[in-house]
Amino acid sequence: MRPTAVKSNRSLCLGHHRCWERVLGLLTRLGGASPLMHQPPPASCSSSCECARVGVRVSALAPAAAPCPAPRQLPCPRLPEPPSRGTSTLIPARLGPWCSPTGSPAPLSCETGCGEGSWILVCRLLVPTQVSLLSMEEDIDTRKINNSFLRDHSYATEADIISTVEFNHTGELLATGDKGGRVVIFQREQESKNQVHRRGEYNVYSTFQSHEPEFDYLKSLEIEEKINKIRWLPQQNAAYFLLSTNDKTVKLWKVSERDKRPEGYNLKDEEGRLRDPATITTLRVPVLRPMDLMVEATPRRVFANAHTYHINSISVNSDYETYMSADDLRINLWNFEITNQSFNIVDIKPANMEELTEVITAAEFHPHHCNTFVYSSSKGTIRLCDMRASALCDRHTKFFEEPEDPSNRSFFSEIISSISDVKFSHSGRYIMTRDYLTVKVWDLNMENRPIETYQVHDYLRSKLCSLYENDCIFDKFECVWNGSDSVIMTGSYNNFFRMFDRNTKRDVTLEASRENSKPRAILKPRKVCVGGKRRKDEISVDSLDFSKKILHTAWHPSENIIAVAATNNLYIFQDKVN
Amino acid sequence: MEVQKEAQRIMTLSVWKMYHSRMQRGGLRLHRSLQLSLVMRSARELYLSAKVEALEPEVSLPPTLPSDPRLHPPREAESTAETATPDGEHPSPEPMDTQEAPTAEETSAYCAPRPAKVSRKRRSSSLSDGGDAGLVPSKKARLEEKEEEEGASSEVADRLQPPPAQAEGAFPNLARVLQRRFSGLLNCSPAAPPTAPPACEAKPACRPADSMLNVLVRAVVAF
Numbered sequence: 081m082r083p084t085a086v087k088s089n090r091s092l093c094l095g096h097h098r099c100w101e102r103v104l105g106l107l108t109r110l111g112g113a114s115p116l117m118h119q120p121p122p123a124s125c126s127s128s129c130e131c132a133r134v135g136v137r138v139s140a141l142a143p144a145a146a147p148c149p150a151p152r153q154l155p156c157p158r159l160p161e162p163p164s165r166g167t168s169t170l171i172p173a174r175l176g177p178w179c180s181p182t183g184s185p186a187p188l189s190c191e192t193g194c195g196e197g198s199w200i201l202v203c204r205l206l207v208p209t210q211v212s213l214l215s216m217e218e219d220i221d222t223r224k225i226n227n228s229f230l231r232d233h234s235y236a237t238e239a240d241i242i243s244t245v246e247f248n249h250t251g252e253l254l255a256t257g258d259k260g261g262r263v264v265i266f267q268r269e270q271e272s273k274n275q276v277h278r279r280g281e282y283n284v285y286s287t288f289q290s291h292e293p294e295f296d297y298l299k300s301l302e303i304e305e306k307i308n309k310i311r312w313l314p315q316q317n318a319a320y321f322l323l324s325t326n327d328k329t330v331k332l333w334k335v336s337e338r339d340k341r342p343e344g345y346n347l348k349d350e351e352g353r354l355r356d357p358a359t360i361t362t363l364r365v366p367v368l369r370p371m372d373l374m375v376e377a378t379p380r381r382v383f384a385n386a387h388t389y390h391i392n393s394i395s396v397n398s399d400y401e402t403y404m405s406a407d408d409l410r411i412n413l414w415n416f417e418i419t420n421q422s423f424n425i426v427d428i429k430p431a432n433m434e435e436l437t438e439v440i441t442a443a444e445f446h447p448h449h450c451n452t453f454v455y456s457s458s459k460g461t462i463r464l465c466d467m468r469a470s471a472l473c474d475r476h477t478k479f480f481e482e483p484e485d486p487s488n489r490s491f492f493s494e495i496i497s498s499i500s501d502v503k504f505s506h507s508g509r510y511i512m513t514r515d516y517l518t519v520k521v522w523d524l525n526m527e528n529r530p531i532e533t534y535q536v537h538d539y540l541r542s543k544l545c546s547l548y549e550n551d552c553i554f555d556k557f558e559c560v561w562n563g564s565d566s567v568i569m570t571g572s573y574n575n576f577f578r579m580f581d582r583n584t585k586r587d588v589t590l591e592a593s594r595e596n597s598k599p600r601a602i603l604k605p606r607k608v609c610v611g612g613k614r615r616k617d618e619i620s621v622d623s624l625d626f627s628k629k630i631l632h633t634a635w636h637p638s639e640n641i642i643a644v645a646a647t648n649n650l651y652i653f654q655d656k657v658n
Numbered sequence: 659m660e661v662q663k664e665a666q667r668i669m670t671l672s673v674w675k676m677y678h679s680r681m682q683r684g685g686l687r688l689h690r691s692l693q694l695s696l697v698m699r700s701a702r703e704l705y706l707s708a709k710v711e712a713l714e715p716e717v718s719l720p721p722t723l724p725s726d727p728r729l730h731p732p733r734e735a736e737s738t739a740e741t742a743t744p745d746g747e748h749p750s751p752e753p754m755d756t757q758e759a760p761t762a763e764e765t766s767a768y769c770a771p772r773p774a775k776v777s778r779k780r781r782s783s784s785l786s787d788g789g790d791a792g793l794v795p796s797k798k799a800r801l802e803e804k805e806e807e808e809g810a811s812s813e814v815a816d817r818l819q820p821p822p823a824q825a826e827g828a829f830p831n832l833a834r835v836l837q838r839r840f841s842g843l844l845n846c847s848p849a850a851p852p853t854a855p856p857a858c859e860a861k862p863a864c865r866p867a868d869s870m871l872n873v874l875v876r877a878v879v880a881f
Binding site: 299302304306327389392408409436437438439441458491492548549551 | 671690692700
């Protein structure tokens with residue numbers, strides 16, 4: 081968005097109020113500006129954006145009423161922020177000096193897999209309870225009361241529960257979304273000569289409120305602000321772009337840094353107040369001076385009103401120009417530049433809703449072929465579609481389904497066969513699917529059965545009835561590949577997460593818990609005992625805490641660094657090289 | 659009987675979950691409603707097959723109807739209801755019934771030691787809560803008045819007369835479904851352990867439960 085000098089009494093909005101200065105300066109230099117009738121921007125930078133009231137053109141940006149998060153000045157990473165209300169503590173919660181890869185800081189080869197290296201805790205981060213725009217106006221307690229399904233958890237507020245985790249393409253940034261509609265981006269600490277052991281830590285880089293709760297008046301439904309998915313775009317310039325979505329709306333956010341600011345305006349003094357023209361006796365050219373780093377996030381595009389059902393996944397195409405969003409029955413293809421139109425490429429809604437038998441649960445584009453994507457269903461099937469075949473990809477190109485094992489058939493078979501996540505391998509040759517009890521790896525060239533099946537927590541198979549009662553059977557776990565596609569990871573209950581090495585066929589169960597978070601501590605493999613005899617370090621199935629579940633994990637694209645979200649805690653682990 | 663009770667409990671639970679999912683933030687979740695309805699359907703079929711087993715196959719094998727089990731008498735009304743709660747219906751294969759019966763024994767045997775959990779008050783709402791689960795008790799109240807007319811049709815169904823194609827009584831579909839279960843059961847050797855009560859005793863006991871089943875199903879339909 082480029083500012084253009086307009087001969088009018090109104091001024092332009094570029095997305096946040098800081099741009100006023102720039103606009104003014106520009107207009108001053110051009111010499112043709114008419115006196116601007118807008119209100120001067122507020123002196124403090126903590127108020128919300130003023131642009132909405134005065135702006136002429138807000139075109140591809142969020143509609144005028146959308147909040148533009150004011151650029152917030154980040155403290156120097158060493159300084160703790162003053163604690164906001166709520167019991168969540170500061171950002172970040174560091175527990176001491178960390179173990180880092182000794183020797184050369186070069187990334188470990190991913191071929192070490194999960195069995196040979198050992199995992200250590202790098203840092204545990206609490207999603208900061210920033211006083212969001214919403215919570216300022218609304219009493220948080222009423223929200224909790226209104227939610228009649230609030231289970232008996234011990235977390236601070238429900239809004240802090242992390243709902244998605246995603247590394248960017250280089251692994252330098254890690255984005256988390258939570259139930260309160262906030263996105264928090266962490267940045268990896270740069271390696272420095274004198275603090276070499278601190279490399280690998282992630283600090284808060286930016287925080288912004290991505291989505292607000294909305295109300296659909298037509299259906300009398302509240303639209304949750306929970307961030308369902310975040311997907312990064314590959315970096316093409318100095319700024320970072322990411323897509324974040326809630327149930328109905330996808331937004332493209334631009335995260336950019338600002339470390340210089342112009343000083344020496346003629347018409348304004350240093351605080352931004354207009355100077356009395358009579359006191360201006362000299363002219364000077366504004367100069368850019370360095371300032372404390374400020375990271376600002378602006379919504380660049382809002383893709384709304386395209387989904388009747390709840391969006392469950394988004395996926396950026398390898399052409400970096402389009403992306404798709406999938407809800408329960410439809411998949412839409414968007415162009416990043418066009419927000420008021422999208423193509424519907426998959427529609428499985430039956431003419432008669434009573435005949436509905438399956439819904440779409442996840443969808444993803446092929447990492448290299450921009451015409452190929454897959455989507456999974458609640459019946460345990462995966463369909464691969466080629467967009468070159470037809471405009472509406474209702475007919476799949478490939479259909480992946482494993483015939484059901486009759487001996488495993490039970491009352492809840494249909495529910496637990498529902499696929500909760502599907503991921504392409506980095507190579508693009510395999511897809512991995514997660515259903516309630518297993519993770520399966522499929523070869524794209526073989527449709528009739530997966531090539532590998534891993535049992536995540538088969539001891540739960542006999543507990544399905546009680547898991548149905550406490551709603552845990554509906555949990556949607558995600559799964560991730562490591563950078564070299566040799567190890568896969570997924571979460572479980574009791575804050576356990578599991579890794580499976582595809583080459584050595586070894587697997588390990590680790591726990592992300594506060595009690596085990598000691599500096600330099602190596603994670604001890606855990607074991608769940610299924611039989612009668614319980615060994616010393618094992619946990620019996622009945623003492624598993626089903627309220628502590630790890631649904632969201634992420635793996636660094638090239639190194640052995642993992643991010644594990646446990647309720648409102650984000651754990652970052654690293655493979656220790658000996 | 660255990661199986662029946664278990665199936666009934668799961669059905670009640672499913673209806674309760676479905677009812678409460680409407681009050682959840684974010685509106686009705688299609689996937690979850692679908693899964694709940696799948697479980698309810700399985701529970702219903704399990705319940706019916708268990709009930710049918712109890713009746714002891716003494717009658718001749720009637721011709722099977724085309725498999726289109728629709729257990730929703732007011733289906734016409736349902737079609738105008740909101741589309742957000744589909745019932746996830748699909749013709750279930752016959753072998754599933756007989757296989758479910760033995761496996762249900764295991765699940766019910768496992769779940770049997772957990773009746774305490776069912777009666778334990780839930781934190782946010784409970785099955786025995788008068789306000790919320792007024793659904794179930796209030797339906798019970800209607801049972802008495804409905805029983806006469808339902809008894810007639812159920813009885814006819816239980817007798818396993820070759821069911822007429824046209825609607826009979828208020829629950830033609832029930833008749834069809836019961837009959838289908840019977841035929842499925844008779845085709846395969848009864849692997850399930852026979853339940854104790856003889857047919858004549860089971861019938862009066864089953865009739866009110868049957869009505870309960872229909873009423874529960876109607877509750878689903880209403881959503």
